[in-house]
Amino acid sequence: MSSAFRYHDTRPAQVSSPLFAQLIDDWIHLNQLATSTIAVRRWSHTEPALSGYQRPADVVDAVDQASADEQDTVLAALIRLTQAGHQLAGRVLLQLLLPKLGKMALRTGGTSSDNAWSEDRRHIIVAEFWDIVASYPVQRRHSKVAANLVLDTLHRVTNPRGRPADTPLDPVELPQPQRSRTSATPGELSVDADLVGLVSWAVERQVISAADGQLLYQVYLPHPDQQGSAADHAAAALGLSPAAVRQRCSRARRHLVDAVRQDLQADYAATRTVAAA
Numbered sequence: 001m002s003s004a005f006r007y008h009d010t011r012p013a014q015v016s017s018p019l020f021a022q023l024i025d026d027w028i029h030l031n032q033l034a035t036s037t038i039a040v041r042r043w044s045h046t047e048p049a050l051s052g053y054q055r056p057a058d059v060v061d062a063v064d065q066a067s068a069d070e071q072d073t074v075l076a077a078l079i080r081l082t083q084a085g086h087q088l089a090g091r092v093l094l095q096l097l098l099p100k101l102g103k104m105a106l107r108t109g110g111t112s113s114d115n116a117w118s119e120d121r122r123h124i125i126v127a128e129f130w131d132i133v134a135s136y137p138v139q140r141r142h143s144k145v146a147a148n149l150v151l152d153t154l155h156r157v158t159n160p161r162g163r164p165a166d167t168p169l170d171p172v173e174l175p176q177p178q179r180s181r182t183s184a185t186p187g188e189l190s191v192d193a194d195l196v197g198l199v200s201w202a203v204e205r206q207v208i209s210a211a212d213g214q215l216l217y218q219v220y221l222p223h224p225d226q227q228g229s230a231a232d233h234a235a236a237a238l239g240l241s242p243a244a245v246r247q248r249c250s251r252a253r254r255h256l257v258d259a260v261r262q263d264l265q266a267d268y269a270a271t272r273t274v275a276a277a
Helices: 018-030 034-043 056-065 068-083 087-107 115-135 145-158 195-204 210-220 230-238 242-276
Strands: none
Touching (some): 056 068, 068 087, 068 145, 195 210
């Protein structure tokens, strides 16, 4: 077998990355679940290109053997499902492209021998891939879909958009906007904004995706009767590893911090302009 990410029922002997090992274990588990089979069968109701498959692994094997046009059709269907809230479809997409993402992690690693940084880089690549899938314009870019997803991820990883701000460990540490007004108009932040209001504002402004907003709700606003870690529950619901969930949350929080700071700076500049007039 050419790739460790094509083991659907047993774990390969040697997988050095803890993240990749966890993803493979999760993938094997997903393919054993009856609920996964039910979900895959239901996909054909809205996406005929996914008819005839019994479990997630069947989709991966079929795409590996398909022509370029057939691959594009299936990948586009998976993207539409993912963007409609079917996280298992996104997990299939990730598994399909993990061989390429794994090579990307090696090729973008420079000469560093720091294993911790190598693992961080893998987490970043996987998180960026998820974000790209969530916003991929499938109606406009419906050919060479796999190549587009990989290249978009590569560009995101190798062209950082400025040094990320320090990320707080908990949403309550997010900087709150200090405004002179006591209430905010629709679409604006308020000094009394809670997590729900902050995330809603960020999704409306396209600071984070709706999927990441829902993930933040799941992790930081868990059900009161929920037992165990909220991150673990979210990971199980989304078909991800807990490490991947933490990485997505960390990235979403970083975007929230940056956006709030920019909003504060804009408000401060506007206040100074008015004062000087």
